[in-house]
Amino acid sequence: MSSLHYKSIDNLFAIEVHESELNTMLHICSEAQGNETGGLLIGYYNDNHNCAIVTEVTGPSDDSASGKTWFYRGVCGLQKLLNTVWHRRRHYYLGEWHFHPEASPNLSGDDINAMNNIANSSKYNCPEPLLLIIGGNPELQWKVNVYVFPRKPKYITLKLAND
Template identity: 30%
Template sequence: MIVKKYKNLQLDFDRQIVEQMAKIAIHHYPNEYGGFLLGYYSNDFTRLHIKGFLLVDKYVSSPVAFRRELNIKIHNFEKIFQETGLYYIGEWHSHPNASAWYSLTDLQAMNNIVSCNTVQLHNPVLLILSISSNKLLDFNFFVFDEDRLVVYE
């Protein structure tokens, strides 16, 4: 279990989940690829547990861009919550041959998520995977807070 922190919120995850996402992203190399993050908060909302992810099948991607279908209802997050107790908590995508740092486009996408009436997520998480053609190079988790993305340390 890896733990990262921002303010009074801890983020924990198994490295195996990140490795699984990286393997899938490498399969889509040299284009970006991504999906949704699933997890849950502790009862006191001081700890966020990332427990899984979903892939998307409707998307447009290139070596420098990834845009998923905007309608996230296709994944039926309510049903996933009822069956597993996991919530939609954010997004993940790869940056082939690039850093694991967010772009202006990534920041705007997270702002759009917060602004969406049907999502009701105030502090979504963004995971960016830096990949090469055959391995995970680096990764960063960010939280959207006060109109900016902040890296979990």
């Protein structure tokens, strides 16, 4: 598998995650030793504005906290990083990712609330944030779900569209 490509049934939303970013996330999941973890998805949209290309992912910032079934994604250092990638490459915040250890990559109610807050927050300036969830065991068997949160409706599930 070289990259993951997910899209919504109506083709209005899609995301492309390259193998290097996927491997980075799986590695961060392994290091979390059975706790949740996560970070930001950074990249850009294609010219048609219907596909997000993830070019960089971050791990948990120093002020993040987590347990077996919860993750608080802190903010420490992230704005500085986003400023740097914007000035260097014009890439920007696309959304969030996190890990559900030994569990399905399905959304929780907390996940939906957190993402709807981001979609509606002027601080993020991101009206359609993406959420990528890795579930399972990062070394043996894992599964990725991806969701997009337009301000309305609440969220849309993107389907794996690899050939």
